[in-house]
Amino acid sequence: MFARRIVVVGSGYVGLTTGACLASLGHKVICADVDAAKVTRLKAGEVTILEPRLAELVAEGLAAGRLEFVLGARNAVADAEVVFLCVPTPMGSGGAADLAAVESVIAEVRELLPSGCVVVNKSTVPVGTAARVHELLDRADVAVVSNPEFLREGTAVHDFLNPDRIVVGSSAQDAAERVAALYAKLGAPTVFTDAPSAEMVKYAANCFLAMKLSYVNAMAELCERLGADVADVTEGMGYDRRIGQSFLQPGPGWGGSCLPKDTHALVQVAEAVDFDFMLLRASIDTNTRQRDRMVAKIRDAVGGVLDGVRLAVLGLAFKAGTNDLRDSPALAVAEKLRAEGAELVAFDPGIPAAVPGMTDAVRVVSDPYQAAEGALGLVLLTEWPEFRTLDWPRVAGLLAGKAVVDTRNLLDADVLRRAGLAWHGVGRSPVA
Known part of the structure; x- marks a missing residue:
C-alpha cells in the first residue's frame, strides 16, 4: 500500500479519529481545525475527547512524524493528495442538515487544492452534497468522493480499524479506488457506488437503528402494561439472525450527535421530493414520548x-x-x-x-x-x-x-x- 499525503479538515470525534487512525496505517496526515486552543492542545498530544485508544494513537502519530496539527485548512492543503471533510453538519432550520461549515471550507481551499487532489465528504451530509461540493469547487481537475463514517462514540477507534464495510461513492472511478486504497490494510468489504447512494447509506443505516430503538422502547411500554418482561422478550428476539441482538436495549430514548439530526434530516430530504416518511416520523415521535x-x-x-x-x-x-x-x-x-x-x-x-x-x-x-x-x-x-x-x-x-x-x-x-x-x-x- 502506498502512503498518501492526507489532510483532515476538522478535529472533532470523526476528524480526530480519522486522522489518528489513518496515520496509524502509515499515511502522512495533517489535521486542520479552526479552534486555535484545540490545535495547541493536540500539538502537545492532549486529547480531551473520552475515547479508548485515541490519545495513544495521537501520541504515536506525533512521535512518528506521521500526524500533524495546524490552524486553518488553507495552511494544510497545498501538497494534499486526499482532503477529508470532517466538519460539523448540525441540525439546521426545520431539521435539515446545516452545510455552512462544508461550504466555508470549500470556499477557503478551492483555489489552493493541487491538481489531481481528491476531496472526500466524511461528514454525514444529505444526498446531493457531493454534487454541490463539486459545483462549489468548480475544478474539473479535483474529484469529489463520498466516504461516510460508521463510528460509534466509545468505540470509534475500534470501529475505524475493524470496519464492517467501507462505502465509497463517486462517478470518478480512479478517485474512488484511490480512497478505497487508503483502507487496504483493514481488509474490509468495500462497496463502490455513486455518490448519492453512498450518502444515502449513512442516513439509511442510522435511521434504521433509530427506528429499532424506538420499536424496543414502545415494546417495553407494552410489556409493562401486559405483565411481560422486556428483557426476556428481547433475548428471544435477539437470537433471530434476521433481527440480531444489538440495539434491543430499552432506555430513556435515543440521542447523541448523530441519530437526532440524521432522522430529522432524512425527513426533510424526503419531504423535498414529496415523500411522507411516516415510519421515520413515528419513530421520532416515539422517542420524544419516551x-x-x-x-x-x-x-x-x-x-x-x-x-x-x-x-x-x-x-x-x-x-x-x-x-x-x-x-x-x-x-x-x-x-x-x-x-x-x-x-x-x-x-x-x-x-x-x-x-x-x-x-x-x-x-x-x-x-x-x-x-x-x-x-x-x-x-x-x-x-x-x-x-x-x-x-x-x-x-x-x-x-x-x-x-x-x-x-x-x-x-x-x-x-x-x-x-x-x-x-x-x-x-x-x-x-x-
Whole structure:
C-alpha cells in the first residue's frame, strides 16, 4: 500500500479519529481545525475527547512524524493528495442538515487544492452534497468522493480499524479506488457506488437503528402494561439472525450527535421530493414520548409529585464510555424533571464538573455517594457499568427514600432489594 499525503479538515470525534487512525496505517496526515486552543492542545498530544485508544494513537502519530496539527485548512492543503471533510453538519432550520461549515471550507481551499487532489465528504451530509461540493469547487481537475463514517462514540477507534464495510461513492472511478486504497490494510468489504447512494447509506443505516430503538422502547411500554418482561422478550428476539441482538436495549430514548439530526434530516430530504416518511416520523415521535414516559415513571416512584423533591442522578452523557453531552437523553430527562421543580444532584464518570450551557439543570458532583445523600429517589440515566458495583447498602443509607428508577435496566434488582431499595426498570416489573 502506498502512503498518501492526507489532510483532515476538522478535529472533532470523526476528524480526530480519522486522522489518528489513518496515520496509524502509515499515511502522512495533517489535521486542520479552526479552534486555535484545540490545535495547541493536540500539538502537545492532549486529547480531551473520552475515547479508548485515541490519545495513544495521537501520541504515536506525533512521535512518528506521521500526524500533524495546524490552524486553518488553507495552511494544510497545498501538497494534499486526499482532503477529508470532517466538519460539523448540525441540525439546521426545520431539521435539515446545516452545510455552512462544508461550504466555508470549500470556499477557503478551492483555489489552493493541487491538481489531481481528491476531496472526500466524511461528514454525514444529505444526498446531493457531493454534487454541490463539486459545483462549489468548480475544478474539473479535483474529484469529489463520498466516504461516510460508521463510528460509534466509545468505540470509534475500534470501529475505524475493524470496519464492517467501507462505502465509497463517486462517478470518478480512479478517485474512488484511490480512497478505497487508503483502507487496504483493514481488509474490509468495500462497496463502490455513486455518490448519492453512498450518502444515502449513512442516513439509511442510522435511521434504521433509530427506528429499532424506538420499536424496543414502545415494546417495553407494552410489556409493562401486559405483565411481560422486556428483557426476556428481547433475548428471544435477539437470537433471530434476521433481527440480531444489538440495539434491543430499552432506555430513556435515543440521542447523541448523530441519530437526532440524521432522522430529522432524512425527513426533510424526503419531504423535498414529496415523500411522507411516516415510519421515520413515528419513530421520532416515539422517542420524544419516551422521555416524557421516563419522567412520569420517576414521578410515580417518588410519590406523584416532583416539585421540591431532591433526586440523585447517575449519568449525564448520552452513552457510557463518552463525555459527549450533545442531544443526551439523560440531559433531556433531567431538564424535564427540573421543569417540574425537582432538585437534581448528578454524577457522571466522564463529566467531572459542570459544563455551562449543558448541565444547567443539575448540580454536578464528583462522587456518586454525594449525589445520593438526602435524595428522595435515585435515577440512573446513562449505562456506565461501574454503577452496577456501587456500594448499594451505603447508597440506601444515604438516600432519604427507597426508590431507584433504572431507565437502562442496568442494575441487579435483587442486589438493590437486599439493600432495602425499590428497583423500577423499563419494561419490567418493579422489585422491592
